[in-house]
Amino acid sequence: MSTKHQQKIQLYDLFAQIGKALSSPGRLELLDLLTQASRTVEELAVETGMSISNTSQHLQRLKQARLVETEREGTFIRYRLAAPAVSELWHTLRQVAEQQISDVDQALDAYRERRHEFERINAQNLRLRLQSRDVVLLDARPTVEYESGHLPGALSAPIETVEQLLTSLPDDKTIVAYCRGPYCVLADEVLALFAQAGRQVARLEEGVIEWQMAGYEVSRA
Amino acid sequence: MSTKHQQKIQLYDLFAQIGKALSSPGRLELLDLLTQASRTVEELAVETGMSISNTSQHLQRLKQARLVETEREGTFIRYRLAAPAVSELWHTLRQVAEQQISDVDQALDAYRERRHEFERINAQNLRLRLQSRDVVLLDARPTVEYESGHLPGALSAPIETVEQLLTSLPDDKTIVAYCRGPYCVLADEVLALFAQAGRQVARLEEGVIEWQMAGYEVSRA
């Protein structure tokens, strides 16, 4: 009978492996980046500000939990999410945090200081206005992420390219920007520049993953 | 600029709080029990085999992460899930584990030795056969869990009551049993007794939570 209990613990232990993988802020940041696009260890280290060695160790932890997988690419090793279910899990975890922990809302206000500054537009509304060519949709994420999948009709517009876009985009249309989702500042930063130039702007809070999970299509480069 | 990075880490740290709460097998077992029904500290300690003190500490950890909440009931304190989203999170985590970690399947075979012994019936099929009064549906969980919510038409049938049910239930109908879900042995144990008595049996792998998440209704005592 004790063995039955042991087996039960073994089962819960396996589930806890996934939990452990999700229990460090560093690893979650890595997971979040990988949700947007696959990357090498060095790229991830640079983007997160962690040391290479530390990044590698966290990635191996994620790999051990089968949340990510690797592929060799010359002298580089590229990490990617092991399955779409993983980004769903990450999304569900964030939803629970947002719903249950009120500090999340405050932390988000601190991090995204322009969070309440811009008009919001929802996915459904955006689709309508895209069809009537009423808006210009911008993807504020780094180019690699845009290339790995973006909303249909979106232009790649990382912050470095905005100066140029200010002159090339029609000034009679509303500029709508999105990035990695509600916990990402990139779109806010892009919109701030357009707003400063007197353009009509709006933010889509959803990212590509949320868009996809809602059943809409995604374009690839 | 460093402060911006700090704020980002703070945000991820909050998400990691949830991950940490999900990172211990003991806590997951508690969470799983609470998914079925609210309970007092002592009840949870008895069911998990953990010491009262240890149980209390784990519960407080879950409470801190806002996954559970408490209510005083005389000298007892009753713990319950803080929101339905929590059981969805737990369900999603298990799904990822099952999908990604092959050891889960093996551990499950070891824990549920009769897993492949009984015919399976899915939720859709069950609904049809219930309507035509073709089957008897049994809830193999402890009474408290049955009372806290069960499938419409199910009879409460924890293992202690099976001997009596063997004589009182019609022997021309298939006995279908379910319990907490695919990671629970209770239904197997009940079905084994009915099968031994020569009855036609089948198992529904889904538990009340899965049934509910599929959009079906749930009865309360």
Add this chain to the structure above:
DNA sequence: ATAATATTCAATTATTCTCTTGAATATTGA
């Protein structure tokens, strides 16, 4: 008030985790 009891708190130990540093490994390109 006081005794009884459910739960939590505090202190302790053994274990696990995180991050750093520096060396080891494996692939590419000369």
Add this chain to the structure above:
DNA sequence: TCAATATTCAAGAGAATAATTGAATATTAT
């Protein structure tokens, strides 16, 4: 083959965690 480079491994210090034990707290019933 050899140097260059991306990544991993190994070891160690400091922090966090889990389980145990016994005391403290808070509510109920006498």
